[in-house]
Amino acid sequence: MRNRNIKAAVVQSAPILFDKQSAMDKIAAMTREAAGQGAELIVFPEVFLPGYPRGLSFGTRVGSRNDGGRTDWGRYWANAIEIPGAEIETIGEWAKELGVYLIIGVVERDQEFSTGTLYNSMVYIGPDGRLMGKHRKLVPTGSERLLWGQGDGSTLTVIDTPAGRIGGLICWENYMPLARMAMYVQGIDIYVAPTADARDTWQATMRHIACEGRCYVISCNQFATKASYPADLACYEDIREDEDILCRGGSAIIGPLGEYVVEPLYNQEGILVADLDLTRVTQSRYDFDVAGHYSRPDVFQLIVNDKKQEIVRTTDMNTLV
Template identity: 55%
Template sequence: MSSKYTAAVVQAAPVLFDLAATLDKTADLVNQAQAKGAKLILFPEAFISAYPRGLSFGTVVGSRHPEGRLLWQRYWESSIAEGDASCLRLGQMAKDANAFLVIGVNEKDTVSGTLYCSMFYFGPNGDFLGKHRKIKPTAQERVIWGEDDGSTLSSFDTAIGKLGGLICWENYMPMARMAMYQRGVQVYLAPTADNRAGWQQTMQHIALEGRCFVLGCNQYVTKAMYPADLPGIQDLENQPAIMASGGSIIVDPLGNVLAEPLWGEEGILTAEIDLDQVIQSKLDFDPIGHYNRSDIFDFKVNRQPPIKVVDQ
């Protein structure tokens, strides 16, 4: 295992609702991160191919508008499925960069038709390692995304440490966080769409609570980036020019900020991950060890898979 390496957090926007163009942009950004020496590259929530902020999909309680169904189809068509050509291309990007690639995607279940907000993990040899599906979409997100059943609360034991994480407001769910901690996650990945200033405190809290490195990753998106011909585009009339201002961050296991939050632009943050610091941080706190009090508390997660050992 490498004790020290460079991790990169990519703050950018996809080419909204355009799968092919988004994949091209992703490849360019992966190359840029690789040029910075990154061995782990994280992209934001729903990077492929949109976090549809501000759009209603023509829904109100009790009715749906046909225009919203057309928007849903457009969204579906810009999404990907595990093992499809787009997924394989992402694996090739990871292989070309010789890095672990973790990316937020809209994942389509081609059997059921449901979309999930997911994180896809790829190894440096190009293998698809696994995924995590969001277990609880927030508010209006529940119109467009299904819920996972806990069977993809995944984690991975790799050559660069134990990787795992949660998406956006899942990180406010104490038991979901504990599900990650109990797998011994050392590098905790938190792609999000939350660009409020308070989010950085959440990232620092998780680092301190979990005694792990935390990579928080968000998009930078403007209203002008939305396609003019998008069904339901009129929903954005009263939205601000900057739809998501970023705020990506990297934090060490003692809550120290290694890469300051980036606001108001696209960019790639990097920081050195030193896994020895994870060990050192356990001196005075360990949520699954000497601070666990298993004689008082009994914690169980239904259907959570064991940590996957990755020989890469």
Template identity: 50%
Template sequence: MKKITLACVQATPVLMDKEKTLQKVLTWIEKAAEKNVDVLLFPESFIPAYPAGMDFGTVVGSRTEEGRRQFQQYWENSVEVPGNETAILAEAAGKYEMFLAIGVTERDLTTKTLYCTLLYFSPQGEFLGKHRKLKPTAAERIIWGEGDGSTLVSFDSIFGNVGGLICWENYMPLARMSMYERGVEIYLAPTADSRDTWQSTMVHLALEGRCFVIGCNQFFTKSDFPENLKDKLANDRPEVLSRGGSVIVSPLGKVLAGPLFDQEGLLTAEVDLAELIQARMDFDPAGHYNRPDVFDFRVNKS
């Protein structure tokens, strides 16, 4: 077993601008490389931004033309997978020999559907694959389609088995179990939830999965939106739309870095992978603490 450095970027995307946000991502990757980071996570839908405060002109039973144009703007700044952006990100991961994961809004050119997606890149500069969010939460269903079991994935790497779920998927017990069953050792949890209660969820994940957990969120305000959208944001939302709360937790629930609130920043934590074995001495949700004679667990991966 060996020591590695885990990290996450809590930053402000250039909202609704795919190209400029990608450049910002590359800048943060370079900063992480200066800290000798081995595994790096960016937040949920960092490209082109989580659309907090936007309603896309919808109420129950009604849509507006302006809202449809906002959706088109969001679609045009979303990421094709694979495509130009994934090639650039893969090259950056390989350049710094870093395992990279980043949340994007993915656009499917065939169906024109958008998905909330987590992308994975190897330290060898390869695009490994993706996970699409299984169940967009509440009003997110206006903009994102549902993923399926085929993208409940994890990847073996020189830094361990890496996988994860997006935001409130982490409240889905069976989705979590699918990760534990895959042997995830570094659990990624990009999110848009900046409530204090989310911190309890991250600690619970670590204790339940006996894995290292990286929780990662964005920091941005209403003022960060482009001019054509600022006056379209919900009036009842505060100026700070996402205050962050990124955090790194050990397999026994110890907070190693963060939580970071109300600013941009890079969280890092040097960890000893031997802790994964030590933590599973008395609990292992998919191993010796499992009861397959009592519970029948199956994932539809089609």
């Protein structure tokens, strides 16, 4: 049983879209600010590096794509990162200097099988500066599927740390009951949910997950305005007539009985900070433990394929003889 507190911080912000350096600068500054408030665990929103392209069509209609959209996507690709890679090393240095855990949403450029696929990923970096793990979004939502590939079960990550068992899912993955169960059966204490969903219904989902999983839930969204979009994008016209605030935020921290520890923050950039008492996680499971005494494996079973999926496998022909 864990018997200590950890101070967690949620960063609600957005970088200049398609600008990797802008995102890195914000990560550095806001990590330092949160650490200055005593935070030991700091969470950034979905694809914070290099930003969530809300409202952009990338020149796509059913049955056709245009050159301007391809140019914008190429710019997005150029500002994505590799894992591991130079940006991860730099962020790791900041984490080590400040002695904090960092969880950051990133656009990951595939470096193994392809040079043309991006993933919506979340990286976990420890206070020793090392990359502890990553998760790739299993199912990008709607038109996101034009931008990002699908992850697999090998990155359904929960990491056992002195700060508790930390893991999570990205945005609408949290509406996938079986994906949530894959988190719960790993004994998750602190459930991280980077998102781009600012609707009121998202709050209901986050509170439900906290109550269902009897865990702390850290919901982290961006606060984005049109000022964060480069005006020279080929598809900038897609948002020109939109309201100035493109994403109002709604980041929050929720306790293991579904109550707000920190209420949602709307319509402004900010950092939410709270002490998480991990003994409450254990206590809350007294009457409901979804992966323990409240499960019925004689009735329900979940099969998780946690193997990395490969498109090419090499075989020693001698073994086939």
